Amino acid sequence: MDWFLANFATTVFYALAGLAVAGAVGVITLRHPVHAALSLLGTFLAVAGLFVLQRAEFLAAVQILIYAGGVMVLFLFVIMLVNVKTLPNESQFLRRLAPVAGALGVLLAVLVGIGAWAATRTPPADPAPLVQVAGETLGNTEAVGWNLYRDYLLPFEVVSIVLLVAMIGAIVMGRKEVQGKEERP
Amino acid sequence: MIATSHYLVLSLVLFSLGVVGIVVRRNFITVLMCVELILNAANVNFIAFARQLGDLSGQVFAVFVITIAAAEAAIGLGIIVALVRLKRTVHLDQVSVMEG
Numbered sequence: 398m399d400w401f402l403a404n405f406a407t408t409v410f411y412a413l414a415g416l417a418v419a420g421a422v423g424v425i426t427l428r429h430p431v432h433a434a435l436s437l438l439g440t441f442l443a444v445a446g447l448f449v450l451q452r453a454e455f456l457a458a459v460q461i462l463i464y465a466g467g468v469m470v471l472f473l474f475v476i477m478l479v480n481v482k483t484l485p486n487e488s489q490f491l492r493r494l495a496p497v498a499g500a501l502g503v504l505l506a507v508l509v510g511i512g513a514w515a516a517t518r519t520p521p522a523d524p525a526p527l528v529q530v531a532g533e534t535l536g537n538t539e540a541v542g543w544n545l546y547r548d549y550l551l552p553f554e555v556v557s558i559v560l561l562v563a564m565i566g567a568i569v570m571g572r573k574e575v576q577g578k579e580e581r582p
Numbered sequence: 583m584i585a586t587s588h589y590l591v592l593s594l595v596l597f598s599l600g601v602v603g604i605v606v607r608r609n610f611i612t613v614l615m616c617v618e619l620i621l622n623a624a625n626v627n628f629i630a631f632a633r634q635l636g637d638l639s640g641q642v643f644a645v646f647v648i649t650i651a652a653a654e655a656a657i658g659l660g661i662i663v664a665l666v667r668l669k670r671t672v673h674l675d676q677v678s679v680m681e682g
Contacts, residue, residue, distance in 0.1 A: 410584045414592045421596050421619050425603035430611045437615045440596070444622050451589070451633045453641050456625075456648075463648050468618065468655045475659040476611055479666045490606045491675060498606045505598035512591040537641075544638045545645065556649050563653035567660035 410450060417443035430476045434469060441465050455538040589630035596623035610665065610672045614658045621651040 401408060416439055423436030441464040448457035535543070545553055596619055603616030625644045632640025662672060669677055 407584055410588065414588075417592065418595055418599070421599040421603075424612065424615050424619060425599055425607060430609055433612050433615055437618065440619065440622065444626060447589070447592075447626060448629055450584070451629045453629045453632065453644070456629065456641055456644050459645065459648060460625075463652055464618070464622075468652055471655055471659055472611065472615065475662055479611070479662060479672060491608050493675075494605050498602050501605060502598070502602055505594070505601070509591060509594050509598065512587065512594055515587060540638055541641050541645070544642045548639070549642050549646075552646060556646055560649060560653050563656050567656040570657075570660035570664045 406450060410447070413443045413446040413450070416440075417447070431473065434472045434476065437472075438465055438469050441469070452537065455541045586630045586634040589626055593623045593626040593630070596620075596626065608673045608675060610662055610674055611659075613674065614655065614662075617654065617658070618651060621647055621654075 420436045420438070420440030420443065424433045424440070427433045427436055441460060445457040445460040445465075448454070448460060600616045600619035600623065603619065604613050607613050607616065625647050628640040628644040628647065632638060632644075665677060666672060671677065
């Protein structure tokens with residue numbers, strides 16, 4: 398118990414990291430898209446927890462609101478809207494690309510190994526505080542807001558245009574064909 | 583205290599799983615989910631370095647990444663709806679009209 402309390406942050410990190418990786422493995426292995434989507438939800442929530450651990454409370458809230466609340470609902474909605482019947486014995490994987498995936502997997506596993514080896518050799522750095530703007534101590538949300546609207550105003554406006562274009566594009570692609578126009582084969 | 587490198591390794595694992603998923607999965611919807619995994623891995627990196635360097639710019643960029651991810655999901659799912667209307671399938675090997 399003493400060890401647990403002393404290493405609380407470490408324990409939470411490994412629990413959340415394990416959950417995130419398990420969710421990601423579920424996304425690429427589960428057959429049914431709905432199961433994959435719920436697995437992805439686990440990854441999103443675990444990553445939100447990691448954000449809290451890294452003193453990014455605002456982003457953790459945004460992660461849950463946008464990903465778990467918005468993107469995930471969109472995915473599930475489209476899965477149910479499309480509702481393509483999957484035959485039980487139908488493969489969900491592209492067998493032809495299995496060698497490519499195997500090679501990629503080995504390469505990335507080597508990279509992870511090198512990274513883990515380097516991680517054990519690096520002493521933990523003292524993390525700097527994240528709530529100061531111009532020498533004043535604020536909350537995380539307020540500090541992010543100051544940065545966003547003071548230093549990154551132009552990118553913020555550009556990204557709002559990107560969202561607008563994406564919204565119009567999604568509507569145009571998702572609508573039904575205009576009547577009188579012949580549907581393409 | 584967890585070192586930043588632990589977060590980088592976790593991010594690498596998530597990114598790798600996303601890449602492998604994009605390569606092997608047949609279902610277009612699942613491939614889009616793997617893209618979301620990759621963007622999440624990028625966010626983990628941004629947050630880890632924001633903490634390490636004590637610079638809030640990393641968190642601001644993560645906000646932008648989340649925005650782009652939402653836009654990408656909306657567009658991708660719009661494409662899926664159009665694709666199903668046209669071809670009645672979400673399997674990527676059945677829509678290789680350009681022989682890619």
